Amino acid sequence: MRARGSWLLSFALALALSLSGAAVAADFLGPESCKGCHPAAYEAWMQSKHARAGDSLSETQQKDARCLSCHSPDQASQGVSHVTCETCHGGGQYYSPGYVMKDAELARLVGLVDPSEKACRNCHDASSPSLKPFNFVESLKAIDHWSPERTGKSARAENASPEPAKKK
Ligand code: HEC
Ligand code: HEC
Ligand code: HEC
Ligand code: HEC
Known part of the structure; x- marks a missing residue:
C-alpha cells in the first residue's frame, strides 16, 4: 500500500x-510538473507576461539581483526562471x-x-515601471488561468460515470 x-x-x-x-x-518542481494535471492553467499562464518576465531583462540585468527579485525571483535558489506557478502557489x-x-x-x-492581493503587490508596487497604479481586480482578469481550469474540471465531473472508465 x-x-x-x-x-x-x-x-x-x-x-x-x-x-x-x-x-x-518546499523545493520547486518547475511549471512543467504542473502541466500534466493542469494543462488549461498551464496554457493560459504561458500566454501571460509572467511566463517570460525574465526575458525582459538584458544579459547584464539577468545577473542583477535587484531586477531578478521581481522578474525571476526563484532563479538563484530553485533554478526556475520567470514568475511561475510556484512563485505564486508555493513550492510543489x-x-x-x-x-x-x-x-x-x-x-x-x-x-x-492561495495568492492574495498582498502577494501581487510584493512585485507590483511603486518601484515597478507601470505608470498606472496596480488595480488588483483588473490585473487578476488579465492573468486568468482558473476559468479554463474550472471548465475542464466540470467537464471531467460530468463525464465521470460510476463504472470504471474503459481503456481506449
Ligand atoms: C498529479 C496531478 C497534479 C499535479 C502534478 C498538480 N496538481 Fe494541482 N490539483 C490536482 C487535482 C486533482 C486538484 C483538485 C482539483 C481538481 O480536480 O482540479 C488540484 C488542485 C490545485 C489547485 C486548486 C486547489 C483548490 O483547492 O482550490 C491549485 C492552485 C493547484 N492544484 C496548483 C498546482 C500547481 C501549482 C502544481 C505544480 C507545482 C500542481 N497543482 C500540480 C492535481 C495535480
Ligand atoms: C501571478 C501569480 C500566479 C501564477 C504565476 C499562477 N497562478 Fe494559479 N492562481 C493565482 C490566483 C490569484 C488564483 C486564484 C484566482 C481566484 O480564485 O480568483 C489562482 C488559481 C489557480 C488554480 C485554481 C483553479 C480552481 O479550480 O479554482 C489553479 C489550478 C492554478 N491557479 C494553477 C496554476 C498553475 C498550474 C500555474 C502555472 C502554470 C499557475 N497557477 C500560475 C495566481 C497565480
Ligand atoms: C514575483 C513578482 C510578481 C508577482 C508575485 C506578481 N507579478 Fe505580475 N508581473 C511581474 C513582472 C516582473 C511583470 C512584467 C513581466 C514582463 O513583461 O517582463 C508582471 C506582469 C503582470 C501583468 C501584465 C502587465 C502588463 O503591463 O501587461 C499582469 C496583469 C500581472 N502581472 C498581474 C499580477 C497579479 C494579479 C498578481 C497576483 C496574483 C501578480 N501579477 C503577481 C511580477 C510579479
Ligand atoms: C518591484 C518589482 C520589480 C523590480 C525590482 C523590477 N521590475 Fe521590471 N517590471 C515589474 C513589473 C510589475 C512590470 C510590468 C509593468 C507594470 O505593471 O509595472 C515590469 C516591467 C518591466 C519591463 C517592461 C517589460 C514589457 O513587457 O514591456 C522591463 C524592460 C523591466 N521591467 C525591466 C526591469 C529591470 C532592468 C529591472 C532592474 C533594474 C527591473 N525591471 C526591476 C516589476 C519589477
Whole structure:
C-alpha cells in the first residue's frame, strides 16, 4: 500500500509543521510538473507576461539581483526562471502528488498557497515601471488561468460515470 504509506507520511509532516508553526520550505518542481494535471492553467499562464518576465531583462540585468527579485525571483535558489506557478502557489514538492492535491486542506497544510492581493503587490508596487497604479481586480482578469481550469474540471465531473472508465 505505497500510496497509503505516503499519505500517512504527508499527514505526519503536515501535523508536525502545523504544531511547530513553521512555514513549509518546499523545493520547486518547475511549471512543467504542473502541466500534466493542469494543462488549461498551464496554457493560459504561458500566454501571460509572467511566463517570460525574465526575458525582459538584458544579459547584464539577468545577473542583477535587484531586477531578478521581481522578474525571476526563484532563479538563484530553485533554478526556475520567470514568475511561475510556484512563485505564486508555493513550492510543489509536498503538495503536488495527486493524492495530496485532491485533499484541498492537506495540500494547503503542506505548502499550497492561495495568492492574495498582498502577494501581487510584493512585485507590483511603486518601484515597478507601470505608470498606472496596480488595480488588483483588473490585473487578476488579465492573468486568468482558473476559468479554463474550472471548465475542464466540470467537464471531467460530468463525464465521470460510476463504472470504471474503459481503456481506449
Ligand atoms: C498529479 C496531478 C497534479 C499535479 C502534478 C498538480 N496538481 Fe494541482 N490539483 C490536482 C487535482 C486533482 C486538484 C483538485 C482539483 C481538481 O480536480 O482540479 C488540484 C488542485 C490545485 C489547485 C486548486 C486547489 C483548490 O483547492 O482550490 C491549485 C492552485 C493547484 N492544484 C496548483 C498546482 C500547481 C501549482 C502544481 C505544480 C507545482 C500542481 N497543482 C500540480 C492535481 C495535480
Ligand atoms: C501571478 C501569480 C500566479 C501564477 C504565476 C499562477 N497562478 Fe494559479 N492562481 C493565482 C490566483 C490569484 C488564483 C486564484 C484566482 C481566484 O480564485 O480568483 C489562482 C488559481 C489557480 C488554480 C485554481 C483553479 C480552481 O479550480 O479554482 C489553479 C489550478 C492554478 N491557479 C494553477 C496554476 C498553475 C498550474 C500555474 C502555472 C502554470 C499557475 N497557477 C500560475 C495566481 C497565480
Ligand atoms: C514575483 C513578482 C510578481 C508577482 C508575485 C506578481 N507579478 Fe505580475 N508581473 C511581474 C513582472 C516582473 C511583470 C512584467 C513581466 C514582463 O513583461 O517582463 C508582471 C506582469 C503582470 C501583468 C501584465 C502587465 C502588463 O503591463 O501587461 C499582469 C496583469 C500581472 N502581472 C498581474 C499580477 C497579479 C494579479 C498578481 C497576483 C496574483 C501578480 N501579477 C503577481 C511580477 C510579479
Ligand atoms: C518591484 C518589482 C520589480 C523590480 C525590482 C523590477 N521590475 Fe521590471 N517590471 C515589474 C513589473 C510589475 C512590470 C510590468 C509593468 C507594470 O505593471 O509595472 C515590469 C516591467 C518591466 C519591463 C517592461 C517589460 C514589457 O513587457 O514591456 C522591463 C524592460 C523591466 N521591467 C525591466 C526591469 C529591470 C532592468 C529591472 C532592474 C533594474 C527591473 N525591471 C526591476 C516589476 C519589477
